[in-house]
Amino acid sequence: MVKVLDRKVWRDLSAMKGQVLTIAMLLASAITVFVGAIGTYMSLLESRDRYYQDSRFADLWAEVERAPRSLLGPLSEISGIASVEPRVVKDVRIDWPASDLSISGRIVSIGRRSETALNKVTILRGSAIDPSKQNEVLINAAFAESWGIEPNDGIAVILNGRLQTFRVAGLAQSPEYVYGARPGSPLPDDRTFAVLWGGEEAVANAFDMEGAFNSLSFSVAPGSSLPRIVADLDRLLEPFGGRGAYDRTEQPSNRFLSDELAEQRTLALAVPVVFFAVSIFLLNAVLGRLVQAQREQIASLKALGYPSIPIGLHYLKFVGVICAAASVVGIVLGAFYTDGMLAAYRPFFRFPELAAHVPYWVPAVGIALSAAAAGSGALNSVRRVLRLRPADAMRSAVPGHTAKVIGVRLNARAKMMVRGLVGRPIRTLVTILSLALAVPMLVLGLFWWDALAYMIEVQFDRIERADAIVSLTDARPERAVYELAGIPGVLMAEGQRVVEARLRAGPRTYRLGLTGLLRDAELRLPRSEDLAPIDIPKSGILLTTELANRLGVMPGSLLAIDLLEGRRTSATIQVSGLVDEVLGYNAYMDIDELNHLMRQTGLVSQVSLKVDPRQTSSIWPELSKRPRIAGTTIKSVLLQIFDEKVRSIIIIAAVVLTTFGLIIAVGVVYNAARIGLQERAWELASLRVMGFTRREVSNILIGDLAVQAMAALPIGLLSAQGIVSLLLGLRENESFRIPAVISAGTFATSALVVIGAAVASGLLIRWRVDRLDLVAVLKTRE
Amino acid sequence: MNNGAYLGTSGGPRLRGSAPVFTARALFKTYGTGETAVHALRELDLDISAGEFVVLLGPSGSGKSTLLNILGGLDAPTSGRATWRDHELTGATEADLTRYRREHVGFVFQFYNLIPSLTVRENVELVAEIASDPMSPDEALSLVGLSHRTAHFPSQLSGGEQQRVAVARAIVKRPDALLCDEPTGALDVETGKLVLAAIERANREVGSTVIVITHNTAIAGMADRVLRLGAGRIVGEEVNASKLSPEDLQW
Numbered sequence A: 001m002v003k004v005l006d007r008k009v010w011r012d013l014s015a016m017k018g019q020v021l022t023i024a025m026l027l028a029s030a031i032t033v034f035v036g037a038i039g040t041y042m043s044l045l046e047s048r049d050r051y052y053q054d055s056r057f058a059d060l061w062a063e064v065e066r067a068p069r070s071l072l073g074p075l076s077e078i079s080g081i082a083s084v085e086p087r088v089v090k091d092v093r094i095d096w097p098a099s100d101l102s103i104s105g106r107i108v109s110i111g112r113r114s115e116t117a118l119n120k121v122t123i124l125r126g127s128a129i130d131p132s133k134q135n136e137v138l139i140n141a142a143f144a145e146s147w148g149i150e151p152n153d154g155i156a157v158i159l160n161g162r163l164q165t166f167r168v169a170g171l172a173q174s175p176e177y178v179y180g181a182r183p184g185s186p187l188p189d190d191r192t193f194a195v196l197w198g199g200e201e202a203v204a205n206a207f208d209m210e211g212a213f214n215s216l217s218f219s220v221a222p223g224s225s226l227p228r229i230v231a232d233l234d235r236l237l238e239p240f241g242g243r244g245a246y247d248r249t250e251q252p253s254n255r256f257l258s259d260e261l262a263e264q265r266t267l268a269l270a271v272p273v274v275f276f277a278v279s280i281f282l283l284n285a286v287l288g289r290l291v292q293a294q295r296e297q298i299a300s301l302k303a304l305g306y307p308s309i310p311i312g313l314h315y316l317k318f319v320g321v322i323c324a325a326a327s328v329v330g331i332v333l334g335a336f337y338t339d340g341m342l343a344a345y346r347p348f349f350r351f352p353e354l355a356a357h358v359p360y361w362v363p364a365v366g367i368a369l370s371a372a373a374a375g376s377g378a379l380n381s382v383r384r385v386l387r388l389r390p391a392d393a394m395r396s397a398v399p400g401h402t403a404k405v406i407g408v409r410l411n412a413r414a415k416m417m418v419r420g421l422v423g424r425p426i427r428t429l430v431t432i433l434s435l436a437l438a439v440p441m442l443v444l445g446l447f448w449w450d451a452l453a454y455m456i457e458v459q460f461d462r463i464e465r466a467d468a469i470v471s472l473t474d475a476r477p478e479r480a481v482y483e484l485a486g487i488p489g490v491l492m493a494e495g496q497r498v499v500e501a502r503l504r505a506g507p508r509t510y511r512l513g514l515t516g517l518l519r520d521a522e523l524r525l526p527r528s529e530d531l532a533p534i535d536i537p538k539s540g541i542l543l544t545t546e547l548a549n550r551l552g553v554m555p556g557s558l559l560a561i562d563l564l565e566g567r568r569t570s571a572t573i574q575v576s577g578l579v580d581e582v583l584g585y586n587a588y589m590d591i592d593e594l595n596h597l598m599r600q601t602g603l604v605s606q607v608s609l610k611v612d613p614r615q616t617s618s619i620w621p622e623l624s625k626r627p628r629i630a631g632t633t634i635k636s637v638l639l640q641i642f643d644e645k646v647r648s649i650i651i652i653a654a655v656v657l658t659t660f661g662l663i664i665a666v667g668v669v670y671n672a673a674r675i676g677l678q679e680r681a682w683e684l685a686s687l688r689v690m691g692f693t694r695r696e697v698s699n700i701l702i703g704d705l706a707v708q709a710m711a712a713l714p715i716g717l718l719s720a721q722g723i724v725s726l727l728l729g730l731r732e733n734e735s736f737r738i739p740a741v742i743s744a745g746t747f748a749t750s751a752l753v754v755i756g757a758a759v760a761s762g763l764l765i766r767w768r769v770d771r772l773d774l775v776a777v778l779k780t781r782e
Numbered sequence B: 001m002n003n004g005a006y007l008g009t010s011g012g013p014r015l016r017g018s019a020p021v022f023t024a025r026a027l028f029k030t031y032g033t034g035e036t037a038v039h040a041l042r043e044l045d046l047d048i049s050a051g052e053f054v055v056l057l058g059p060s061g062s063g064k065s066t067l068l069n070i071l072g073g074l075d076a077p078t079s080g081r082a083t084w085r086d087h088e089l090t091g092a093t094e095a096d097l098t099r100y101r102r103e104h105v106g107f108v109f110q111f112y113n114l115i116p117s118l119t120v121r122e123n124v125e126l127v128a129e130i131a132s133d134p135m136s137p138d139e140a141l142s143l144v145g146l147s148h149r150t151a152h153f154p155s156q157l158s159g160g161e162q163q164r165v166a167v168a169r170a171i172v173k174r175p176d177a178l179l180c181d182e183p184t185g186a187l188d189v190e191t192g193k194l195v196l197a198a199i200e201r202a203n204r205e206v207g208s209t210v211i212v213i214t215h216n217t218a219i220a221g222m223a224d225r226v227l228r229l230g231a232g233r234i235v236g237e238e239v240n241a242s243k244l245s246p247e248d249l250q251w
């Protein structure tokens, strides 16, 4: 007898092709997003961990002005320090005539024992440098690739004011520059920032650093207390201009990478997980209703004497076939999704190898969860039917007299519709809820475009008003501002003072470039959450909201500041307000106050410029020719990088979510309509027999769908806003803060898609009603 | 239309009325093709007059329901021609057939086919709402003796009561044709008689032409004429000199 039921599995599957297909697609979408997003995250984590391990990424760093090698002995005796590596690290400028924009760089010395060194430099192409040769360098692959530099090419570098030409021995990568942003720039610009590795002697000679170093990296014995070691190091290094030792959490590349992974965790993980959760709820509801529609069949199987278990198994097999097919598709598409995301990350994060590492449990969990959702949806319905006595199951329940409740005199067909909805309130609510959740499925994909547009507007238009920010090699008197203002085409110039600082609040610290702004600054306008400009306080400090959260402070709290340049003064200052920014954690104070804390007056270290857009082609090269300019961040270039890199990452996720959201929304609406028809086919055919027209009959069902869709839309729109805010509120991250902005257009599009799917399903109902087999209906009782 | 052309080839005597309302000529209905083809009707000819009460008898599978469904505009023959008055039933569009059913035909089936979410009165109202000259639903319900149960839902009624609601629903529009397929098939004797009485009143008081399919030969006593089907053809015909009332039927 089981054989016959098995045949019924296949027959049901083919009889309900449309529904089976949409449910399978829904499920496959959910699994794809789950596997793809978690796979991406796991792959990034795994690639990072492997790379850090293989390349012996340091645990601690410290920079000093200049310290003699004789200090290495005492340093290595600090308990917990496993190894010390001294280096010379200097900022340089690259003389690269092909570029209009000035290119800044950083040269790092590598010692002879580089094979066992910390922060091992991996040669991707070409060869290692010969330490005995003074004129060879390795160059970071990102920069080389963006300019087409090959091994053996020459590169001219201005070291300490002297132009020197090197031979590029090879293209390389180091764990310290996985995320290779120029200091002070929020995004990595491969074209205007280069990392060079040169022989110890060559670099030391160029900077008169023979027998000395200005940068240290350390590995630490497992289990040692980092804060204590940092304190010990700071004490030892202070006399040498120590800027404060720091661990991986403050190493710029790693910090950004961690933040980005946190971003992935919330956005590429939480969003898909919510997406997945909603999908499996929908799956559960859809399958539950589909099985519920077979109520009579189940009841008659039971009446025939079939035990409950084979009946349950029968429906599980039905669901199992759908799940199996969907899982295969979901895993394959999920693998593509992972590859696509990793490809988008590759130019952003420079791992020597960024490959998919997806643990087996990821697809297993995805499939298990969806199979459980599908199976329980089906089984619940089967159980509900089996609990009834066969006679009751085969008889329909007595509906309430609802026409009077509504108060309007309805015709009999309208009463049929209303009672259909009100008579089975739970089923109606679940249907409305499923239709409603179709809206956030779409919004979760579509809102990214809104968020991006908003981010760009706020960050690059409202907050950052300057077209270019010129960083000077060192702090200089205000005269530097007038010099730059004098360049033809420069409309406005504003000096700023940026000092490397450590902010402390109890045990929490954060290292950053503290920005001093003019009180009446116009080119950089910190803004509050509602985008109103916030005045720079005369005393006190403004923090971005995220930074304040990270430090656990509020307006009014006191904050300790260690200035890590110059005389290394410390001060306690009050947090006077919070500002909202999209890019970066920032802290602002009055420039005079900052100079005052530095025991200096009237110095600037960077200059913001507003320029005539028609003259940029002469202004940018002019800037790159001027001395004492360490680098220039150009807004249009930053925007372009943002567009190329950040967007590509977000857009892939957005396109995938939008596509699958669409599939799910359509699948849910279509199934609601189809099941509605299935449940009422018999009734509707009876009406047709009585002489009701096809239009009249389908309108009952279409009306039913329309009422549910209309009830669903407002719920859907509200829940979309809620879900997006909730997801984005979960995050603490500094690279970029994606705002929970959903445009009216996105809401409208999502609603229209759901309405469109409902209309299409309505047409389909009409088409089906036209083909109802009236005679067949008469041979059966309901 | 030109149904008059067939008048002379009538399949049997006409007891009431003059012109036939239903005519069928050389009706074939074949399901499937080739080896597995089933011939439900084979070259069937038929004439039924206005106001006539016809009972269709015949073994299971002989094509009774198929014939009734074609006459009721629910099904189309494979070939041949069927008309109702000047309505061409074969080759008519679906919309025309729908209008035909809506305006002229009432159906009663073995399974009562009531709408479970509508009360007894509402089930009747459903049809009254789309009829051009309906009687009031209460009148139709009193004709079937159910005036006291109008506010109940079908699931609260017995089978026989449900079938009487189905009859009330079929006659509320004062149908020109009342087509009944085994209306008493699921009922006991006494209940069956109540249902038949309701059908008979429709025939008498509304003037509907009635065709009743049954396996119960006793019911044939109510008819003006009894037609026997066998293997898709009419194989016998009896005209009752006097009709019995339902109460007098014995089975």
Ligand SMILES: Nc1ncnc2c1ncn2[C@@H]1O[C@H](COP(=O)(O)OP(=O)(O)OP(=O)(O)O)[C@@H](O)[C@H]1O
Pocket: B031, B032, B038, B039, B040, B058, B059, B060, B061, B062, B063, B064, B065, B066, B067
């Ligand atoms: N949809 C169909 N497909 C194939 N064969 C069919 C179909 N409908 C009816 N038949 C066949 O047509 C023949 C006539 O069927 P019909 O329903 O008219 O019989 P009937 O005289 O009403 O029988 P019963 O008294 O059992 O109701 C039967 O042999 C039946 O098997």
Ligand SMILES: [Mg+2]
Pocket: B064, B065, B066, B181
């Ligand atoms: Mg039959």
